[in-house]
Amino acid sequence: MINQDTIVALATPSGAGAIAVIRLSGSDAIRIAEKQFKSVSGKILSKQATHTIHLGHIIDGDRTIDEVLLSIFKNPNSYTGEDVIEISCHGSNYIQQEIIQLFLRQGCRMATAGEFTLRAFLNGKLDLSQAEAVADLISSDNEASHQIAMQQMRGGFSSEIAKLREELLNFASLIELELDFAEEDVEFADRTQFKDLVARITLVLKRLIDSFAVGNVIKNGIPVAIVGEPNVGKSTLLNALLNEERAIVSDIAGTTRDTIEDEISIGGIGFRFIDTAGIRETKDVVESIGIKKTFEKIEQAQVVILLLDAKAFKTESSKFKVEIEKIKNKYPQKPLLVILNKVDEISKNDTEVITTISEDFEKTPVLKLSAKTGEGVDALKEKLLEFVNTGALRNSDTIITNTRHYDSLLKALEEVEKVRFGLETGLSGDLLAIDIRQALYHFGEITGEITSDDLLGNIFANFCIGK
Known part of the structure; x- marks a missing residue:
């Protein structure tokens, strides 16, 4: 599948900036760059050592395009495993395009999405799970997702899979050997071992599969729906959490007609807060549409915050208790957090009363805060983190974030379970070998021992052009 031609692309984001980096990779990368680069010291690029940087000018005939720094990475000690040239030029859009067009005229081809990393995979510099982690690292927007991507890019996940695959492969070889001596009725593979x-493989696979629930929310963020009656302070709370005036706040009930979303990082975990329209009976057509969207967002959320007015809670606690039970019954799998807002507007005695009342709400966390003054907002953030089991992250265990890996692990577990059942029931070696081969196949899918052009095309199409 790999092409032997030389590719070129902008490796930094498009647009004007202080510096831009243009990358070339391929067997002719150094030769092509050498023709268009004039070193200030008169050095010849092809004679320079790998991993060196040179100051000079990119020239087109008698015309100087820009003064640049040019880095040389010779194969196989480069990102792609090929000869690689990286040119740091000034970040003018005009300069970037002039240099790229110059190299295209000299025989380079524009790189496709992810082609540099694809070449790194095909040349054995990365396995497939590590290559996918590169894309996750680029898109990581919080500490936790960055940490997981770094661990996978360094081979933490693939080394664990490779070890399991190697052990299983050793036993598979012994089982296959038994088939060659079937007439002599001998066992080379110790069935107890x-x-x-x-x-052990089953235990590891189940742990990895279970980690996907945590990994998925870390990678994609945790959607949190803020719901409640109109004018209870939902938009004020969103603004307090984001520390900016993101939502319009007024004393007019029904000001928020549509959902407003924004994301922040709390303790290294991304939380996407959704400020919804107030839930009430209304004849306003537009507001009714907003309320309908509120229930849709609750369906999509993983955590629901029910915001109540602390003053009203004191006198109407029985009504609110019914509302809480309705939400818990309708969404039994979603963590529900009840927040009593506007505590700055009630007396100390009233605060003690609502504290006593809230203790009757069995297994439903109740927090008191003032979205207006910020009192209690930090406690809310700490409570939200409790809904995320990040123990595996803190213990540096492998966490699965990739749906493709998750699917392959499920299939591998299914085949390993068949092997276990076969061992317990005394299944013949030839049938055991079939299930073992299938388990090995699914392990190989994860790290890239087993691939197809379609699979690689789907994976690398999601990369940016210059990576």
């Missing part, structure tokens, strides 16, 4: 291995 094999059972222990299968049990």
Whole structure:
């Protein structure tokens, strides 16, 4: 699948900036760059050592396009495993395009999305899971997702899979050997050791599969719906959490007609807060549409915050208790957090009363805060973090964030379970070998021992052009 031609692309974001980096990779990268680069010291690029930087000018005939720094990375010690040239030029759009067009005229081809990383994979510099982690690292927007992507890019996940695959492959070889001596009725594979291995592999696979629930929310953020009656302070709370005036706030009930979303990082985890329209009976057509969207957003959210007016809670706690039970019954799988807002508007005695009342709400966390003054907002953030089980992250265990990996792990577990059942029931070696081969196949899908052009095309199409 790999092309031997030389590719070129802008490796930094498009648009004007102080510096831009243009990358070339391929067997002719150094030769092509050498023709268009004039070193200030008169050095010849092809004679320079790998991993060196040179000051000079990019020239087109007698015309100087820009003064640049040019870096040389010779194969196989480069990102792609090929000869690579990186040119740091001034970030003018005009200069970027002039240099790229110059190299295209000299025989380069524009790189496709992810083609540099694809070449790194095909040349054995990265396995497939590490290559996918590169894209995750680029798109990471909080500490947790960055940490997971770095661990996977360094091979933490792939080394764990490779170790399991190697052990299983050793036993598979012994099982296959038994088939060659079937007439002599001998066993080369110790069935007791094999059972222990299968049990260990099953345990690891289940742990990795279970980690996907955490990994998915870390990678994509946790949607949190803020719901409640009109004018209870939902938009004020959103603004307090974001520390900016993101939502319009007024004393007029029904000001928020549509959902407003924004994301912040709390403790390294991304939370996407959704400020919804106030829930009430209304004849206003536009407001009714907003209320309908509120229920849609609750369906999509993983955590629901029910915001109540602290003053009203004191006198109408029984009504609110019914509302809480309705939400819990309708969305039993979603964590519900009840917040009593506007505590700055009630007396100390009233605060003690609502504290006593809230203690009756069994298994439903109740917090008191003032979105207007910011009192209690930090406690809310700490409570939200409790809904995310980040123990695996803190313990540096492998966490799965990729849906493709998750699917392959499920399939591998299914085949390993078949192997376990076969061992327990005394299944013949030829049938055991079939299930083992299938498990090995799914392991290979993760790291790239087993690939197809369609699979690689789908994965690398999601990369940016210059990576």
